[in-house]
Amino acid sequence: MEQPHKGSWLPLISVTLILFAVVIVNLTRYGNIKTQSWYVSLTIYDKLDGRLPFAYVSRSFLFVAWRVIYWTSFSLTWFLIPMMQAYVNTGDFSISKRLKAAVQTNLRFYSIYVVVGFFGLIYLIFGSGYTTREKIQSYVMAAANSWGLFLVIVFMGYGLVSVPRRLWYSGDFTRHLIQHYANAAKLKEECLESEAEFNEVAKKMNTISNRLNREIPQIKYCIQTMIERFPFIKDESFSETGVSVPSELTEEYLVKLSRRMILAIRMKDRKRALWNNLLKEAFYLQDVVKNKDRSNRQFFSTLKIPKEEGRWTYLSAAVEWWWVIRISPLLNRFLAILFSIFSLFIIWSELTFNVQRPTLSIVSLILKACGTNYAAVEVSEMK
Secondary structure, eight states, rough: OOOOOOOOSSHHHHHHHHHHHHHHHHHHSSSSTOOOOOOOOOOOOOOTOOOOOOOOOOOOOOHHHHHHHHHHHHIIIIHHHHHHHHHHHHSSHHHHHHHHHHHHHHHHHHHHHHHHHHHHHHHHHSSOOOOOOHHHHHHHHHTTTTHHHHHHHHHHHHHHHHHHHHHHTTTOOHHHHHHHHHHHHHHHHHHHHHHHHHHHHHHHHHHHTGGGGOOHHHHHHHHHHHHOOGGGSGGGGGOEEEEEEEOSSOOOHHHHHHHHHHHHHHHHHHHHHHHHHHHHHHHHHHHHHHHHOHHHHHHOTTTOOOOOOHHHHHHHHHHIIIIIIIIHHHHHHHHHHHHHHHHHHHHHHHHTTOOTTTTHHHHHHHHHHHHTHHHHHHHHHHO
16 A cells, blocks of 8 residues: 655755854854944933834723633633534434534533532632632632633643653654554554444444335434435445334434434544554654664655655755654753753742742742843743
8 A cells, every 4th residue: 555755854954954054154243242243332312202112002902802802712612612512413403403402412511510610609608708709700710711720730740741751762763663563453443343333323324214215204304314414324335134223213213323423433534543643653663663774874764755866865865864863862862851850840830839938939030030021031931
């Protein structure tokens, strides 16, 4: 089977090196304090009264913009997107019934959330003294953002450990290849199970579609809608005798079957995509392991379409070999150490966040060192 073409890193590396050289030349020429002054002496004083920056926006505009962005995000997160997801997953055969099913699905979740929040609010009012409007409002805002805060905590906790570890082991290609071999069997089994579920539901739908003219108008309309939604069920490959379906069809059964087909299609496509990605990564890792011992230091991959031999092809293969085999593992090890230090800084700062005297939080010390320098504060926050 012909494998997809894998892109080359050479153009990106070349452009980066050229840009690096241009920056060094300009800094050397114009940034040399011995030959080029970094300041200009002026005796003119301009108070600059009344001059506003080009990008200045008023406080009222920022307040309105914040409200628009916040409440738009709030509505999308809590109402529109969940409703759209539930609407797509429903198996009903009319728009009104699909909307009704989507509302019912979301109301179950909202009711659980409201009950938990209500008991939490009662505890805060009687147990912690949250009796003012401002305190209750802050609690409601925190509860509204609780899912986002939960994701931040989970992802940050995962990234503090997983990112440095993944970078550290990224150069051990044999280890990754063995892991792919171990995951291949499980993933292939999941692919077969998802395809079996899809075929089973498709065969049931095919059998039901053949009974179209024998059903009452209401059931007939549901079957016609089901065929329009899933036209592939009429394929001969799904035509099979002995498929178990109820002798008397109901709309509830057809709705459940349609929903089951929606989930089966999604799961089948997902498992197939994961399987294809695993194959591509495994083949590439096999190529990397084989290229480690190549004496000519030319990277050859079975995933790439062979090109005509030439000077550019030879240079591209040599650069790719040095990058993949030599430079990339060392660079990833360095980044792993750097990110591990950052992880320790973050964990220590979280543990000592409430300690005011003496200041033990590293982030707090950095921010105090920045002072009123806005640019330095922004750079430190990005790090």
